[in-house]
Amino acid sequence: MSIHVVLKNPGEKLIHIDAEFNGNVIATIHLSGDFFIYPEEAINDIEQSLHGMPANKKFLEQKIVELLKNKNIEMVGISASTIVQGIMEAFLQHEN
Amino acid sequence: MKTKWRLIVHGALQPSWNMAVDSALLHCTVEQPVLRLYRWHKPAITIGYFQDIEKEVNSELCRNDDVSIIRRVTGGGAVFHHEEITYSIVHPLQGPFGKGIMDSYALIARPFVTALKAMGVTAQYSPINDIIVAGKKISGSAQTRKEGKLLQHGTILVATDTEKMFSYLTIDPKKVKQEGKPVITLSEIVKDLTKERIYEQLIQAIINSFKEIFDIEFEEADITQQEKSVAFDLEQKYFSNEQWNCRRLSP
Numbered sequence: 001m002s003i004h005v006v007l008k009n010p011g012e013k014l015i016h017i018d019a020e021f022n023g024n025v026i027a028t029i030h031l032s033g034d035f036f037i038y039p040e041e042a043i044n045d046i047e048q049s050l051h052g053m054p055a056n057k058k059f060l061e062q063k064i065v066e067l068l069k070n071k072n073i074e075m076v077g078i079s080a081s082t083i084v085q086g087i088m089e090a091f092l093q094h095e096n
Numbered sequence: 097m098k099t100k101w102r103l104i105v106h107g108a109l110q111p112s113w114n115m116a117v118d119s120a121l122l123h124c125t126v127e128q129p130v131l132r133l134y135r136w137h138k139p140a141i142t143i144g145y146f147q148d149i150e151k152e153v154n155s156e157l158c159r160n161d162d163v164s165i166i167r168r169v170t171g172g173g174a175v176f177h178h179e180e181i182t183y184s185i186v187h188p189l190q191g192p193f194g195k196g197i198m199d200s201y202a203l204i205a206r207p208f209v210t211a212l213k214a215m216g217v218t219a220q221y222s223p224i225n226d227i228i229v230a231g232k233k234i235s236g237s238a239q240t241r242k243e244g245k246l247l248q249h250g251t252i253l254v255a256t257d258t259e260k261m262f263s264y265l266t267i268d269p270k271k272v273k274q275e276g277k278p279v280i281t282l283s284e285i286v287k288d289l290t291k292e293r294i295y296e297q298l299i300q301a302i303i304n305s306f307k308e309i310f311d312i313e314f315e316e317a318d319i320t321q322q323e324k325s326v327a328f329d330l331e332q333k334y335f336s337n338e339q340w341n342c343r344r345l346s347p
Contacts, residue, residue, distance in 0.1 A: 006268055014268055016151055032148040032344055034173035038197060038241055040145045076197055077224050
């Protein structure tokens with residue numbers, strides 16, 4: 001079952017996170033909202049990099065930060081920590 | 097010598113064509129920067145590149161009211177377009193326009209703040225992508241960068257039916273609570289002019305502000321045959337195509 005979390009952290013844009021988990025592993029992840037990612041197509045890379053990854057805050061944040069750096073992706077109005085915060089909130093709901 | 101920009105002033109055009117022309121300008125521009133000013137033939141909604149249409153828009157109501165919903169090539173939020181001046185700028189990523197993304201949002205906001213001032217309206221840039229008057233949003237914008245160029249498009253509200261706007265858009269309460277920024281329009285502030293006079297004066301004020309701030313000259317011209325042809329293809333492939341407009345739906 002897909003879990004939906006909405007976050008709007010101060011100074012950032014709104015992000016919707018729809019995630020499914022298989023145990024503690026991210027089975028599907030879908031990000032949407034009014035943020036900006038440059039280049040735009042990189043949202044697919046971000047989502048793909050999270051598929052099959054364990055729902056671990058530190059690990060996921062590092063994974064996204066590395067991807068942004070390696071692929072020269074810039075996010076405006078959204079941050080790696082907010083994406084991970086949303087995933088962890090969804091995971092918490094999955095566990096409960 | 098002053099830099100020459102192309103100025104394109106369009107009237108009210110079809111929503112999907114408006115978005116297609118902006119994208120065609122981005123693809124076809126080689127060196128000369130472009131400022132395009134345009135209006136909307138009928139009310140429409142554009143949603144940001146990353147938005148899920150079902151989460152942002154009351155699609156059924158839009159369908160019933162013949163309000164098109166079009167996905168932009170730029171990020172940002174859903175916008176109800178009707179009585180406004182929309183602008184688009186295409187500029188190579190050079191000089192001050194080639195700096196950071198946030199820097200270029202601030203830079204491009206300057207002539208619009210100045211144009212509003214010329215109309216007696218005290219406005220200010222509100223990062224990331226808004227211009228506000230007394231805490232209320234009068235202008236929003238969105239930028240993409242491709243092939244060494246930037247395309248930024250944005251709106252300046254002349255009038256709006258807020259009741260309709262909020263019936264079409266499903267704005268998340270978290271956003272309303274934190275950002276507030278209810279909208280304000282020029283016709284609410286500039287009360288001694290008719291809407292048509294506001295449009296005329298605003299267009300002139302924007303042109304003057306661009307000349308003054310960027311020290312440029314404009315050459316007024318329409319889009320070229322090549323741009324028209326590219327826009328036609330893009331309109332078919334993307335902006336009037338339901339597959340494009342409805343992508344990024346959650347599972």
